[in-house]
Amino acid sequence: MVKITCDVCDKVRPQKGSRAEDAWILGYDIEVENANALQRSLRFLSRWDDARLLELGAIHLCSEKCKDQYIKDARAAA
Numbered sequence: 001m002v003k004i005t006c007d008v009c010d011k012v013r014p015q016k017g018s019r020a021e022d023a024w025i026l027g028y029d030i031e032v033e034n035a036n037a038l039q040r041s042l043r044f045l046s047r048w049d050d051a052r053l054l055e056l057g058a059i060h061l062c063s064e065k066c067k068d069q070y071i072k073d074a075r076a077a078a
């Protein structure tokens with residue numbers, strides 16, 4: 001069993017079947033290299049997908065609030 005934590009607040013994702021897991025958001029944070037710049041691409045899936053959560057660049061967020069925070073931080077770092 002893989003332990004998943006929120007990439008913003010470090011909260012641990014609850015076990016399967018618990019109601020609290022519904023709010024979690026799965027996304028991707030991928031860097032794409034162009035001719036002269038590194039571009040960061042953020043994508044969020046419409047629903048959680050256990051089969052994809054360990055894919056390259058996957059990000060795990062426990063709530064809409066952490067998702068907003070993540071986007072803010074990503075913009076600040078760009």
Ligand SMILES: [Zn+2]
Binds near residue numbers: 006061062
């Ligand atoms: Zn969080």
